Amino acid sequence: MTPPDYDKYRAQFAWHVVETEHCVFHVDASLAEDVDIAEIINDAPARHAKIAALLKFDLNGIYGEKIHYWFFSRKILSLLGIDPGKKPFSTGQLTNAGIDYVVANDRWNNHVQHVFHEEVHQLVMRETGEAPALLNEGIAVYVESMVFHGKDEFRHLCAKTWKKHMKKDRLSQLIANEFFWSKYGKWPVYTLGAAVVHYLIETHGIDTLKDVCKATDYDDTQFCRLMEAKLGTTVDDLQRKITGFYR
């Protein structure tokens, strides 16, 4: 999946800049008075602390360089050729410039959760680097779910989703980015990734998960082999163990 190129249009917006101790918020001028965004800005340190607590990250190291946020108005959607449609449409992504977020038509609480998801990506990127999509999205959804929905509800969702979608050999397929993204929007691939992350944290511990993330990168074509070496099991066996875990 090729992410939309926000960089091309960044200079076409008038930015209202708010700088805090650890962050720089670039807010589209038309959103400068938005009270919801003001709250997202004020609560950033508290959200970072929640992420760091769950993933056992040291924020002092992560905060070396300021974290940049870009809050675009929905004008960016037409520039990018994205049809916003009728449903609430807000979207975020992490780029080299920082966290990009399009403030479109959505509920306030969804905005916070979407921004939070990208913040997890940003902190993970700085602490361990990105793993291939299954783990990378899995970690973001794991942290997001633990904070916004709670452990019980999250585990229940993982169990239900895993049971329904994990046919034989599927984990070895999902580990490849190309397959993962080809199923995006068709299968709940983010939840499946989160189910793997939840299993790894509960059974192997957070340090093993971090160790895997540090040893790999987003485009790692040998990721299957690396997982097997780090976890001391084959990926097919891992799938069976996770199935047992959620039974």
Ligand SMILES: [Zn+2]
């Ligand atoms: Zn994500």
